[in-house]
Amino acid sequence: MQPGDLDRVHALETELFPEDAWPRTMFDEELAHPTRRYWVITRDREVVAYAGMMCIPPVGDVQTIAVAAEHEGNGLGSALLRVLHEAAVDAGATEMMLEVRADNPRAQALYRRFGYRHIHTRAHYYGPGHDALIMRCELLPAGRDERSADGRTIHEHR
Numbered sequence: 001m002q003p004g005d006l007d008r009v010h011a012l013e014t015e016l017f018p019e020d021a022w023p024r025t026m027f028d029e030e031l032a033h034p035t036r037r038y039w040v041i042t043r044d045r046e047v048v049a050y051a052g053m054m055c056i057p058p059v060g061d062v063q064t065i066a067v068a069a070e071h072e073g074n075g076l077g078s079a080l081l082r083v084l085h086e087a088a089v090d091a092g093a094t095e096m097m098l099e100v101r102a103d104n105p106r107a108q109a110l111y112r113r114f115g116y117r118h119i120h121t122r123a124h125y126y127g128p129g130h131d132a133l134i135m136r137c138e139l140l141p142a143g144r145d146e147r148s149a150d151g152r153t154i155h156e157h158r
């Protein structure tokens with residue numbers, strides 16, 4: 001992800017997280033922060049998905065992951081999560097943590113498939129009545145796989 005991606009990234013952010021979208025300045029700060037890394041997936045030069053992590057070994061945190069609605073269910077979320085895990089392992093992390101809304105079963109299904117387990121609930125984390133599940137996954141050094149499969153490209157800018 002680079003600063004030039006942020007118009008499109010922030011437009012997706014407001015669509016995909018209508019109740020708790022990050023302000024654009026948050027992305028500026030995240031991109032500038034040395035412990036953060038962000039990626040986008042593009043199709044025909046347009047950003048269709050993005051994700052980022054914080055990594056302070058031995059722990060990585062999934063900061064965000066999002067796929068444009070018309071591209072859901074095609075493996076892009078999985079591809080991004082795989083890239084985050086690989087980068088975290090490369091940086092020396094042995095575990096990954098994340099927060100997910102309790103009312104977001106689709107994201108939870110993705111995380112469970114990657115080995116995340118629910119370890120804690122933060123009540124009202126996203127506002128009254130909207131809890132966060134804290135999920136954790138042990139990272140195993142593993143072979144790399146289809147980072148750029150299916151004609152898509154995943155870009156990082158550092």
Ligand SMILES: CC(C)(COP(=O)(O)OP(=O)(O)OC[C@H]1O[C@@H](n2cnc3c(N)ncnc32)[C@H](O)[C@@H]1OP(=O)(O)O)[C@@H](O)C(=O)NCCC(=O)NCCS
Pocket residue numbers: 016017064065066067068071072073074075076077078079099100101104105106107109110113
């Ligand atoms: C959650 C999200 C990132 C998943 O991305 P995706 O590209 O659709 O995910 P994938 O295609 O890689 O699918 C991964 C798994 O998610 C689940 N999933 C995907 N589409 C689904 C659907 N329509 N209904 C239910 N589960 C679904 C499935 O478990 C799927 O695995 P499987 O198809 O192999 O069984 C995407 O739906 C999204 O951006 N949602 C809005 C933003 C959001 O909630 N982000 C997460 C914040 S914590």
